[in-house]
Amino acid sequence: MASMTPVEVNTSAGTQLAPVNIGTRNSVLAQIQARAVERALKDAYPDRTYNICPVVVQGDRDKITPLQQLSQGENAKSLWTGELESMLESGDLDIIVHCLKDMPTQLPDHLEIGAILEREDARDALLISPRLPKETTLATLPHGATIGTSSVRRAATLRKLFPHLTFADLRGNVGTRLAKLDAEDSPYSAIILAAAGLKRMGLDSRISQYLSSTSGGMLHAVGQGALGIEIRKNDEGMKEMMSKIRCERTTRACSAERALLRTLEGGCSVPIGVETSWQGGKGLAIGVQPAKDYDKHGNAVEEDEPDVNDQELVLRALVVSVDGKESVEYEATRKVRSAEEAEEMGRDVAKILIEKGADKILEKINVEKQWAAKKQLEELKAKSGTS
Numbered sequence: 045m046a047s048m049t050p051v052e053v054n055t056s057a058g059t060q061l062a063p064v065n066i067g068t069r070n071s072v073l074a075q076i077q078a079r080a081v082e083r084a085l086k087d088a089y090p091d092r093t094y095n096i097c098p099v100v101v102q103g104d105r106d107k108i109t110p111l112q113q114l115s116q117g118e119n120a121k122s123l124w125t126g127e128l129e130s131m132l133e134s135g136d137l138d139i140i141v142h143c144l145k146d147m148p149t150q151l152p153d154h155l156e157i158g159a160i161l162e163r164e165d166a167r168d169a170l171l172i173s174p175r176l177p178k179e180t181t182l183a184t185l186p187h188g189a190t191i192g193t194s195s196v197r198r199a200a201t202l203r204k205l206f207p208h209l210t211f212a213d214l215r216g217n218v219g220t221r222l223a224k225l226d227a228e229d230s231p232y233s234a235i236i237l238a239a240a241g242l243k244r245m246g247l248d249s250r251i252s253q254y255l256s257s258t259s260g261g262m263l264h265a266v267g268q269g270a271l272g273i274e275i276r277k278n279d280e281g282m283k284e285m286m287s288k289i290r291c292e293r294t295t296r297a298c299s300a301e302r303a304l305l306r307t308l309e310g311g312c313s314v315p316i317g318v319e320t321s322w323q324g325g326k327g328l329a330i331g332v333q334p335a336k337d338y339d340k341h342g343n344a345v346e347e348d349e350p351d352v353n354d355q356e357l358v359l360r361a362l363v364v365s366v367d368g369k370e371s372v373e374y375e376a377t378r379k380v381r382s383a384e385e386a387e388e389m390g391r392d393v394a395k396i397l398i399e400k401g402a403d404k405i406l407e408k409i410n411v412e413k414q415w416a417a418k419k420q421l422e423e424l425k426a427k428s429g430t431s
């Protein structure tokens with residue numbers, strides 16, 4: 045089935061290009077995202093046909109092993125993307141739709157990001173147990189309240205800012221996590237999820253507080269809220285199609301974020317938070333202008349955007365220790381005229397964070413992670429009766 049260039053198929057209607065096979069995880073959210081990409085492609089190429097192919101991946105199958113251990117070492121790459129990437133490499137798929145946040149910063153040799161689409165809300169969101177008042181925020185949660193999250197970044201940042209809160213693991217797709225929050229005997233007072241996923245699923249009415257540097261002091265994950273499309277490097281046909289649906293502003297911002305993460309050598313499970321915005325342009329050189337403005341309901345305010353080349357990218361980044369006691373933070377502002385220049389900015393900000401002590405924080409986390417993995421392995425062996 046390998047199709048490095050579009051295959052021509054003979055039908056009664058004449059010669060036709062083969063359908064574009066779109067790979068996706070099989071969760072509800074993943075399939076909504078795949079349909080959004082299909083729609084964008086259909087708009088640009090109405091004459092092509094499209095096939096959405098949902099695939100069950102390892103990360104969705106294994107719900108027992110703690111995420112941090114699952115994503116150790118070589119597993120880190122394959123957990124959410126491995127099976128789909130094999131199908132892309134073999135030609136069974138032509139593109140894979142990913143949450144950019146779940147994509148490793150280093151891709152397999154023959155694959156690349158073909159396009160990054162316009163970003164949905166990049167922020168994290170706080171959702172409150174139905175037992176608590178809807179207007180509850182991080183700051184007004186009761187002392188000792190338990191927050192459900194499996195994200196080291198989210199827990200570490202919140203430990204730093206809200207030491208009165210406690211944290212417990214919470215896994216599963218968005219629907220499962222909401223059900224666990226709402227359960228009568230739920231151990232959680234609140235959970236934190238990406239606003240983007242909730243908005244895509246039409247569940248944003250559940251959000252009690254949108255979190256950002258100016259609300260709750262939370263920075264989001266690298267690439268959060270954006271979709272990344274993976275293609276084969278040598279697939280010129282797909283490259284051409286991708287160029288019609290990419291978003292330059294999002295591509296530059298996320299390129300800076302991903303280069304920062306790559307330089308700090310962090311996987312998706314390390315406590316690095318970022319926030320990017322664009323400022324200036326159109327004679328608005330004074331005054332910060334967020335990448336998107338949001339009204340009081342959390343909806344993006346549409347306005348004429350200035351030319352991205354007239355603007356400056358603001359990149360803020362935070363590295364925090366797991367206990368929340370140590371952290372380094374930095375913010376840079378720069379004109380970036382291409383994705384490559386944005387990557388350079390990301391690397392430069394990473395170097396400054398390292399100079400400020402980020403390497404020591406990350407080194408300690410890696411040592412602790414290896415120790416925890418070793419301990420877990422020993423426990424498993426002891427349980428199964430082998431030595």
Ligand SMILES: NCc1[nH]cc(CCC(=O)O)c1CC(=O)O
Binds near residue numbers: 146239241267
């Ligand atoms: N960690 C899992 C994950 N990966 C991407 C999203 C959805 C948001 C996005 O597109 O970035 C989520 C869920 C969440 O963090 O709440």
